[in-house]
Amino acid sequence: MISRPRRLCFQLSTLLVAASLRSGPAAAQSAADNARYPCREVHTFDFWVGTFDAMPWNKPDAPSGGQLRNTREYDGCVFIERWTSPHSNGMSMVFYDVDRKTWRMIWNDDSNGSNDFTEGAFQDGAMRFLGWVTDPKGNRVYASNVLQDVSPGLIRHIFSTSPDSGKTWVVRSDGRFVRRKEQ
Numbered sequence: 495m496i497s498r499p500r501r502l503c504f505q506l507s508t509l510l511v512a513a514s515l516r517s518g519p520a521a522a523q524s525a526a527d528n529a530r531y532p533c534r535e536v537h538t539f540d541f542w543v544g545t546f547d548a549m550p551w552n553k554p555d556a557p558s559g560g561q562l563r564n565t566r567e568y569d570g571c572v573f574i575e576r577w578t579s580p581h582s583n584g585m586s587m588v589f590y591d592v593d594r595k596t597w598r599m600i601w602n603d604d605s606n607g608s609n610d611f612t613e614g615a616f617q618d619g620a621m622r623f624l625g626w627v628t629d630p631k632g633n634r635v636y637a638s639n640v641l642q643d644v645s646p647g648l649i650r651h652i653f654s655t656s657p658d659s660g661k662t663w664v665v666r667s668d669g670r671f672v673r674r675k676e677q
Contacts, residue, residue, distance in 0.1 A: 532592035533571040538616040539597070540566065541643040542573055542588075546671035551650055553668060562671060579602070588614070588621075599623050599639060611639055619643055627655060636660055647673035 497499045507548030547558035560579030567574055573588040584603025591598045601607075611625030620642035627637045636656040644650050651669040656662060 534569045536590075539572065539573060539588070539621055540570070541646075541649065542575075542621070542641060545674045546649065547674060548579075548651075549670050549672075551652075551668040551670045561674075577600075597621065597623070599625070609637060609639070611637070624660075629655075640665060 495546040496618070521634060523574045533637075542564050546562040546564070547562045548562060549556040549558055560577060560582075563578075565574050566572075571590050575586040576590070577584045577586075582603055582605065584601060584607075586601040586609075587598055588597060588599045590596075594612070597616075598614070599611040599614060601609040601611075607627075609625060609627045611623035613625065614621060614623040616622075619641050623639040625639075626634045627638055630633050636659050638654045638656070640650075640652045640654075642650040642652070649671040651667070651671060652665060653667045653669075654665050658666070
């Protein structure tokens, strides 16, 4: 049995394809592609693409503590982040989950630390993700990851955790990502 949300998505996709068939085969293919890849036309997260130097938000003149290299893949439906620093390396995959109708972010690093942000959306000039991380004891902790497009070439990254399921938040890192000039 198909769940109600899947059935509604299927019905909507069917209606879009049927409507576009009246306009011709090219329009039908375009409607089918848009239903399958809705993120192709969404470019709100493109500010994340590029190579960035990272430092604390409140120390804009500090030397870079690491570097991000982010790419946009699969027609904008997937973003790959690669982090390198003298102390750690890691990567994330951000993707549009068509089943859940939300952006997701999964992170893992060379110490096998991982984050799983299962809900993401662009709101108020930032990509905002909610999910969970594990604490040093191995317990799941609610977490927030905000990537704010401050200005062209400048991103503020705020990572927070909540010991009480979102009632209060503790900022764990507040970073400044500055886009490197193209060489």
